[in-house]
Amino acid sequence: MHPLNPALAATFRPPVMEARRWLEGLAFSQDRPLINVSQAAPVDPPPEGLRQAIAEAALNRPEAHLYGPVLGNADLREAVAAEWTRAYGGPVAPGNVAITQGCNQAFCAAVATVAGAGDEIVIPVPWYFNHKMWLDMHGIRAVPLSCGQGMVPEPQAAAALITPRTRAIVLVSPNNPSGAEYPAEVLRGFLDLCRARGLSLIVDETYRDFDSRPDAPHQLFADPDWGDTLIQLYSFSKAFRLTGHRVGALVASPARLVEVEKFLDTVAICTGQLGQVGALWGMRNLGEWLAAERAEILRRRAAMARVMAQMEGWRLKGCGAYFAWAEHPFAESSASLAPRLVREAGVLLLPGTMFMPEDDPAGARHVRIAFANADTGGIEALGARLSAFGRAAAGDLAGRAGGA
Incomplete structure (x- = not known):
């Protein structure tokens, strides 16, 4: 062997x-x-218009076949920043956005910036198994946080699990696998807890487009200092049926994106150009x-x-x-x-x-x-x-x- x-x-x-x-x-x-x-x-498959946009780019845009910027194409980063600012009621700039090869890679990049072997990250259970796999692979202990009523975790319970080795708390809302939608006040409580204890809060919102609530599920980006604590993850895969193109996003402070860029450059160099074209077309044309x-x-x-x-x-x-x-x-x-x-x-x-x-x-x-x-x-x-x-x-x- x-x-x-x-x-x-x-x-x-x-x-x-x-x-x-x-x-x-x-x-x-x-x-x-x-x-x-x-x-x-x-x-x-995605709607025909989106597929046509990808096909047109493949045929007529030579740059669609070349390496792009490590943190993602400027036009898609700008579109994400503008939509997030509108949806969440707080300023998000293009310099806060990285485009990744799917949301799984966004999670891996986020974890790489906060923890290493021997550290701990608190994750509510049941957990998303790919998150657990990534932590295990890198010698980071996943600390299970039991959920309360309605499968919603509680900041007070998480506080009792924090040790000198804790580096972050991870939340997924709407949740995979439980489907639970975390109330805004719960997310705010976790942000306050993480800030007070010097931790990062990683919030995976892969399924935000299918939240049953008509308004934004939280107001964390309205906090003027959100970048000192919050890392948000997103996926275009579910919204626009782009699973095979692997397009996700990571939203964080510009200082953290300096570290994210190092990670992305070594694992993928850049996110696929055609998937980014599709995601941008979707954001511009597929609202209804x-x-x-x-x-x-x-x-x-x-x-x-x-x-x-x-x-x-x-x-x-x-x-x-x-x-x-x-x-x-x-x-x-x-x-x-x-x-x-x-x-x-x-x-x-x-x-x-x-x-x-x-x-x-x-x-x-x-x-x-x-x-x-x-x-x-x-x-x-x-x-x-x-x-x-x-x-x-x-x-x-x-x-x-x-x-x-």
Whole structure:
């Protein structure tokens, strides 16, 4: 065996890829197709106008095939700054914005500026598994913060976890995997806590475009000194169906972006030009289209909540953006339940164990349902299959008890 980085070798494998391996050797009929609610990614291409803009750039703009600025193209940075200033009610300048190869890279860059091996970062659980993977790979301890009512973390609980090694607190809102939307006062409380304790606050708003609240979810950018503490992350992938083009954003102080530039230059040099063209075209032209996309996601959210309320034994803990976080009624762990649901119910979802510390029993009791790619009919079919699976499981249990 060749030498391996022990931290990387000890990191768990990508959960979505693991779940896809459960499909190997299985076939699903046309009258009962697989219901795949495992991954939070659009399955349709971007609108035609956006695709045409990318095609035109590929054909007619030579610079679209060259390296660009490490921190992103000036026109896209300016557009993000202007929209953020309008939406959040506080001044954000182009010099506060970096464009990244997706929001995952934005997170990696943010963490690289605040922590190193041996440090600690507080993350609410259930956590987004890619965040946990990145911290594990770099020897940074992820400190789990249990959430309270409605799957919302509390600043007071986080304060009790801070040690001399703590460097940052990470929040994701709307949350992946729980769907929880964090109230503005909670986010403000975390900003105040981090500022008082000399920490960074990393707020991942990948799903901000699908927040159910009509107004801005917080006013953190209205704080004149936000740059001393706040790092915000964003993704164009969900808004404009650009997942394959990998375009995200990191918003922070100009001083922090000096450090971010070092990171980005060594891992990608620059974000892909064509994806940036698409993101900018989307920001300029797809406002009404995105509003309709949001309205549809909210309809699916309502359908998910309605269907879950009718399912015996299931308990919906959080529901928002693309996700439902649900407690299942079965005796077995979600780690074995999830692959069994593929075989016996034709449903692919992710077990809660993929989002929780190994020693936390809550992981075994929960599953994540990424419902955004299922229409209301598909969500009703999902509920019917899970309910039928439950009745069959109960019948099997009763039969074994009778045989005993």
